Each structure stands twice: as C-alpha cells, then as structure tokens.
Amino acid sequence: MSTEAVVLVGGQGMRLRPLTLSAPKPMLPTAGVPFLSHLLSRIREAGIRHVVLGTSYKAEVFAEYFGDGSAFDLELEYVVEKEPLDTAGAIRNVSDRLRADDVLVFNGDILSGLDLRELLRTHREAEADVTLHLVRVDDPRQFGCVPTDADGRVTAFLEKTDNPPVDQINAGCYVFRRPVIDDIPAGRPVSVERETFPGLLASGARVQGHVDDSYWLDIGTPAAFVRGSADVAQGRLRSAALPAPAGEAVLLDEVKVAADAAVRGGSTIGARGDIGSGARIVGSTLFDDVRVEAGAVVEHSVIGAGAVVGEGAVVRGAIIGDGVTVGAGCELLDGVRVWPGVELPPGGVRFSAD
Structure with missing residues (x-):
C-alpha cells in the first residue's frame, strides 16, 4: 500500500516568543538546522517521498528554505491555511494534494524517535481506520489520556484529570486511511481529539493505539526547545539531518x-x-x-x-x-x-x- 505524509506547521509558536517573531517554530535552528529538517529526515528514512506541509504563519519561509524538496530527496508541496482550522480541519484542508492509501500525519513541533515503519505495520496489521502514536509519561495529569484495550484498540479520549486512569497520551503522530480524511468536514475548524476521534469511536471504526517508549518531546516551550536541541546535538535522539558528528x-x-x-x-x-x-x-x-x-x-x-x-x-x-x-x-x-x-x-x- 502506498504511503505519504502531512506535516502541520501552521502554528504561531506564541509560547516561544520572541524567537518566533522572525521565524515559525518548525524553522527555528535546532542542533544547527531548522527543526523541521529532523522530522523530514525521519520521513525520508521511512521510505516516504511525498510530503505535504500545511502552513499558515510566515508560510513563505518554508518554501524559501526547502523548495520543491528535491535537494532533500523528497517531493514537497505546500498548502496555506488562510484561517485557523484546528488539527483535523488542517488535515482536511490539504486533502486535494493527497494520493496514497495511508497518510502519516505529524504535528510539526514534536521531536520523536518513533520507528515509523513499525507504526505503519501496527496500522495495517490491525486494519485500522486511524492509528495513533501513544507515549507513556511520568505525569499524565497535564495531558488528556488515551486508554486502550488488550488488543491495542483505543477505547476513549479523556480530558485532563487529577486521577488519570492510564499514563498513555496522544503523541501527535497518526496514520489515517484516506477515506477518513475525506469524511472530515471541510471549511471549518475541526479538532481531532474532541470531534474526529470520538466520532470514529462512536461509529464503530477501528482506532488503534501504537504505544512505544522511544524518545519524545514537545518543543513548544523555551525550556523544552533548549533541551531538545541539546539532546539532538549529543545524539540522545539520532538525526540524519545533524550537520556535524554528535557530541x-x-x-x-x-x-x-x-x-x-x-x-x-x-x-x-x-x-x-x-x-x-x-x-x-x-x-x-x-x-x-x-x-x-x-x-x-x-x-x-x-x-x-x-x-x-x-x-x-x-x-x-x-x-x-x-x-x-x-x-x-x-x-x-x-x-x-x-x-x-x-x-x-x-x-x-x-x-x-x-
């Protein structure tokens, strides 16, 4: 089955200001190259070549740096989100550029060591409609949590609580079957966690969880950004985009x-x-x-x-x-x-x- 990728990079990065006054968060230098370079290198290593970037804030900066993607052994396309559409709405907004059976979707501000081939294997073996990358965290109270059953099937999407029943959270990476994307309402904001995923569960669709213990970090805060850049530089997270030996x-x-x-x-x-x-x-x-x-x-x-x-x-x-x-x-x-x-x-x- 064919696979392509969508990377959502439209956010303004308010928590990282003033750094993001001059560049979008995914373009901030991270261990010597734009943050997005590390994610694109992982996508390429997984054998995926067609990538659609869903942009908004300072959209031109992405195309100026990455161009058509050929210098990175990728085929890149860009779709500008003219008004905020939330995560699922942004995915639906790029649907006319998609052509594969399965679509890997990434939030563009996550550093991760996830094995993308294993994620795809889980998705296909489960014959899932959507598969979510889930990570275990020490303190899930600051996140919504995602319980799964004995077969790895997602059973609920729970809001933040002081007593979360599991330590698994949504890690911001998904595999969608193409028809699921086409069914997302177009032209309005749609949340994956509050609307799309609960709707799929209610309809009896197969929503699968892929839980792993690889490196994972949301770089949305200054402290996390600093830590993530240092971790990549030191090789705690391997990246083919690192411009020098790790150390x-x-x-x-x-x-x-x-x-x-x-x-x-x-x-x-x-x-x-x-x-x-x-x-x-x-x-x-x-x-x-x-x-x-x-x-x-x-x-x-x-x-x-x-x-x-x-x-x-x-x-x-x-x-x-x-x-x-x-x-x-x-x-x-x-x-x-x-x-x-x-x-x-x-x-x-x-x-x-x-």
Missing part, C-alpha cells in the same frame, strides 16, 4: 572559539559565532552571528541571531531575541525573555522572571 558541541561555519573557552552539554554555535576568552556555553543554542565576550556564561538558553553577550555577563535559563545586546556584567536568569533589538546597559543589572 558536546555542534559548531557551524566560521565559528571562532577561544582556546580557553568551554562549549559543552550539546550546545550549538551558529555560523560566524564568536566565543571569547574564558567564556562558558553549556546546553545552549546560539543562532548565527552571536558574539559572547570574555568571561561570559550562557547556560540552558537560546541566544538570537546577531546578539551580543557582554563581558562577564551571565545568561541562565533565558531567551534572548535577535540583535539584543546584553551589557557587561548583567545577569539574566530563570525564564527571562528579552525582545529583539533591546540593549541592556552594563553594570551588573540582574533580571529574573521571578
């Missing part, structure tokens, strides 16, 4: 690192980055053209393109927008976010989100 650091083109500086913990230094004497970069992502001056410390943070971290400054658990200047001796801690273009004066000023 303590990924250094892109024309990076300068002083001999006594330290870059570790899965940090990525973007092109033309300049790390000064005695500086320490740990578990952080620095976009292109960032300068970190002597003695500065950057830990578990994201530094936007063209930003400067001044001498002796400390940036820990912070998000710094494009073009920001962090003055010498400043301390930015615990979830601080600095919007693009801001200049923080030197002099030991301390900023904390708390």
